[in-house]
Amino acid sequence: MKHTGLRKPFALTALCAAVAMSSLHAWAVTDQEILNDAKSTDQIVTNGMGLQGQRYSTLDALNTNNINQLRPVWGFSLGGEKQRGQEAQPLIKDGVMYITGSYSRVYAVDARTGKELWQYDARLPDGIMPCCDVINRGVALYDDLVIFGTLDAKLVALNKDTGKVVWKKTVADYKAGYSLTAAPLIVKGKLITGVSGGEFGVVGKIEAYNPKNGELLWTRPTVEGHMGYVWKDGKKVESGISGGEAGKTWPGDLWKTGGAAPWLGGYYDPDTDSLLFGTGNPAPWNSHLRPGDNLYSSSRLALDPNDGSIKWHFQTTPHDGWDFDGVNELVSFDYQEGGKTIKAAGTADRNGFFYVLDRTNGKFIRGFPFVDKITWAKGLDKNGRPIYDDANRPGSPNDAGAQGKTVTVAPSFLGGKNWMPMAYSQDTGLFYVPSNEWSMDIWNEGTAYKKGAAYLGAGFTIHPLNDDYIGVLRAIDPKTGKEVWRYKNYAPLWGGVLATKGNLVFTGNPEGYLMAFDAKTGKKLYEFNTGSGVIGSPVTWEMDGEQYVSVLSGWGGAVPLWGGEVAKRVKEFNQGGMVWTFKLPKDQIAKR
Numbered sequence: 326m327k328h329t330g331l332r333k334p335f336a337l338t339a340l341c342a343a344v345a346m347s348s349l350h351a352w353a354v355t356d357q358e359i360l361n362d363a364k365s366t367d368q369i370v371t372n373g374m375g376l377q378g379q380r381y382s383t384l385d386a387l388n389t390n391n392i393n394q395l396r397p398v399w400g401f402s403l404g405g406e407k408q409r410g411q412e413a414q415p416l417i418k419d420g421v422m423y424i425t426g427s428y429s430r431v432y433a434v435d436a437r438t439g440k441e442l443w444q445y446d447a448r449l450p451d452g453i454m455p456c457c458d459v460i461n462r463g464v465a466l467y468d469d470l471v472i473f474g475t476l477d478a479k480l481v482a483l484n485k486d487t488g489k490v491v492w493k494k495t496v497a498d499y500k501a502g503y504s505l506t507a508a509p510l511i512v513k514g515k516l517i518t519g520v521s522g523g524e525f526g527v528v529g530k531i532e533a534y535n536p537k538n539g540e541l542l543w544t545r546p547t548v549e550g551h552m553g554y555v556w557k558d559g560k561k562v563e564s565g566i567s568g569g570e571a572g573k574t575w576p577g578d579l580w581k582t583g584g585a586a587p588w589l590g591g592y593y594d595p596d597t598d599s600l601l602f603g604t605g606n607p608a609p610w611n612s613h614l615r616p617g618d619n620l621y622s623s624s625r626l627a628l629d630p631n632d633g634s635i636k637w638h639f640q641t642t643p644h645d646g647w648d649f650d651g652v653n654e655l656v657s658f659d660y661q662e663g664g665k666t667i668k669a670a671g672t673a674d675r676n677g678f679f680y681v682l683d684r685t686n687g688k689f690i691r692g693f694p695f696v697d698k699i700t701w702a703k704g705l706d707k708n709g710r711p712i713y714d715d716a717n718r719p720g721s722p723n724d725a726g727a728q729g730k731t732v733t734v735a736p737s738f739l740g741g742k743n744w745m746p747m748a749y750s751q752d753t754g755l756f757y758v759p760s761n762e763w764s765m766d767i768w769n770e771g772t773a774y775k776k777g778a779a780y781l782g783a784g785f786t787i788h789p790l791n792d793d794y795i796g797v798l799r800a801i802d803p804k805t806g807k808e809v810w811r812y813k814n815y816a817p818l819w820g821g822v823l824a825t826k827g828n829l830v831f832t833g834n835p836e837g838y839l840m841a842f843d844a845k846t847g848k849k850l851y852e853f854n855t856g857s858g859v860i861g862s863p864v865t866w867e868m869d870g871e872q873y874v875s876v877l878s879g880w881g882g883a884v885p886l887w888g889g890e891v892a893k894r895v896k897e898f899n900q901g902g903m904v905w906t907f908k909l910p911k912d913q914i915a916k917r
Contacts, residue, residue, distance in 0.1 A: 356513065363376070368417055369866055372465070372508035376510075378592035378655075380748035380823050381823075381824045382824070382825045382865045385828075386872040388825075388829065389829065389843050395851055395874065396907060396909070398907060400904065401441065402902060403432065403902030404444075408427075408901050409458070410459055410460040410879060410880075410882050411460070411861050412860050412862075412882060413425045413426070413463040413508070413862075414821065415463075417436055417864070421433055421436060421442065422875065423471050424464075425473055426902055429449055429477075430445065431444070431464060431471060432445075434904065443487060444488065447477070449476055454502050454504070454777065456883075457886065461474070461475075461506060462589075469486070470482045470484070471484075474496070474505025474509060478495065478496045478499045478520065479494060479495050479505070480534065481493050494541075497527070502526070503522040504522055507519055507587075510591060512630045513631070515630060516536040517533050517600060519547075520587065521586050523608055524780065528547075528582070528585075529546065529548055529584060530546045530551075531544075531591070531633065545567065545633035547604045547622075547626065549574055550573070552567075553565055564633065579614065585622035587602045587604050587626075589653070589744050593630065594684055597627070601625065601626070601657070603625050603652035603654065604626065605622065607623065609772050609774075612645065612646030612719075612769075613646075613729070617644060619643070620638070621635070621638055622645060622651070623649055623650060625687070636687075641680060641711075642676050648738035651675070652675075654672065655682070656671050669683065669684060673758045673801075674740075676740070679695040680709060697762055699736065700714065701717045701718070701735075717732050719768050719769045720732070720769060728770045729769040732768075735762075736762070736765075738765055739787060739887065741761065742760050746821040748821075748823055748830065755802055756800070756801045757800055757801075758800075759798055761797070762790040766786045768783065769783050770783060770784060786890060787887070788889065788890045789891055797811050797814070810846060819835060820858075820861055828844045829842070829844060833855070833863065833878070834859060835884070837855050837899075838854055839859055839876050853907070857878045857880045857900060857903065858878070858895075858901070859876055860877075860882050861878070864876070871909065873906060875906045877905075878904075880899065
């Protein structure tokens with residue numbers, strides 16, 4: 326009897342453990358779920374709504390016929406006094422939404438009710454030096470972890486149920502100007518991220534970590550001449566110099582503080598097994614101090630996810646003298662031409678040109694302006710290299726230290742398109758590009774590198790090009806370069822875009838509106854005032870048989886900080902910190 330009596334509690338314990346493990350497994354985000362995220366409709370487990378970053382949903386219950394019936398169902402405040410610069414994209418798994426807020430905060434929220442489940446606030450030191458506001462662009466989900474980067478250059482992994490820290494890893498020295506602002510990427514069981522800090526003369530790098538414990542797996546510097554490494558059996562092993570040698574396209578020792586920070590993060594193309602990342606400006610901005618192409622600044626890179634080696638590169642602005650970062654997302658897409666499938670990738674660069682590349686090898690297919698005015702270059706040559714207008718490169722300071730010749734250039738350094746992600750529709754074959762029409766007065770000054778100090782050697786003032794609008798949402802055909810439609814916005818556009826099979830395109834504006842457009846015609850069909858500028862990226866998903874839409878609201882980011890004359894146009898806009906969630910009433914779903 327004793328033996329039998331002992332077995333029953335053991336059996337019960339084993340059953341409970343099995344149930345617990347089964348529950349954990351049901352939630353745990355797997356590599357396969359991440360690979361399939363673009364096809365799933367009941368969850369969103371990647372930044373970009375799929376590893377290729379198309380930000381396209383196959384859901385069509387919400388469509389052009391019933392979008393006017395979209396209703397807010399809950400709003401969640403990020404709370405406190407830290408109410409600005411909300412640029413994150415929500416992730417949703419098993420009825421829970423995971424978001425980041427400004428000042429390196431993370432929230433888990435019940436996606437049905439908006440009730441907070443937990444909150445994590447990073448303890449940031451006083452000396453952080455983010456160049457472009459205190460923003461954060463989102464988390465990565467893997468296994469039972471919620472992982473994000475902080476403004477003091479740490480990666481933090483939190484338990485998905487409690488928000489408690491599982492591990493924490495310092496990526497770089499924030500006192501040298503490094504920070505983390507991108508949503509991390511999970512590829513083949515590796516946590517991939519890039520660093521921010523190009524305005525401080527850092528050395529850009531892309532790195533892979535073990536997402537379960539934070540161990541560094543490989544590191545790839547994005548400035549030519551620096552050594553890459555992989556870790557094998559706990560040992561650091563050299564993995565080749567970026568570019569093959571030091572200083573080849575850099576003068577003197579400037580490559581040692583060359584910038585090129587991949588601060589926006591990247592995407593992944595499973596067809597070619599390539600990480601696709603962009604890199605930021607070379608340091609300093611004063612191009613006369615650093616003759617040469619200055620690889621790999623202002624470029625797009627394809628990396629091997631296994632060891633970080635560079636497979637190919639395409640430099641959009643060689644010898645950048647205008648702060649035309651090349652970080653903007655490189656989105657994979659296929660199209661038919663001459664009976665063949667072209668494996669392409671599209672990017673709308675800060676410099677005002679849209680590029681279509683062969684993503685198998687990085688070769689230039691075509692390029693064309695996507696903004697109305699470009700003055701720094703006369704066009705692109707057959708290889709996609711810019712044909713410079715030398716009269717519009719800011720002049721070199723003289724030996725006495727006086728500033729160089731001021732030039733007026735379009736677009737401004739904030740770009741024809743900045744960080745805000747575009748969307749690609751698999752139905753229309755169009756890219757939906759949030760863009761801006763502005764120019765800048767820019768001049769060069771003398772400068773020298775000092776750890777933790779701004780390393781620009783330039784000054785600037787930004788001006789709007791039009792009295793009645795700056796922002797333009799454009800529908801662009803990547804096969805022809807044709808602009809199919811446009812929507813003009815008074816203030817600059819600074820938020821992401823979402824496209825759906827319901828023939829809808831969503832984005833927000835600094836005036837505070839979430840807006841929806843007909844994807845084919847550009848007609849605005851819906852708007853809702855969120856109370857603060859929308860600079861986050863909207864998402865849509867299905868839950869309990871209904872289609873939901875969510876977006877973060879909270880004005881901030883680079884425009885009010887760096888915008889010059891443009892900042893006057895937005896100075897009265899209210900800051901904020903809210904997540905707004907909408908859905909279609911069930912009696913409207915049939916209206917298609």
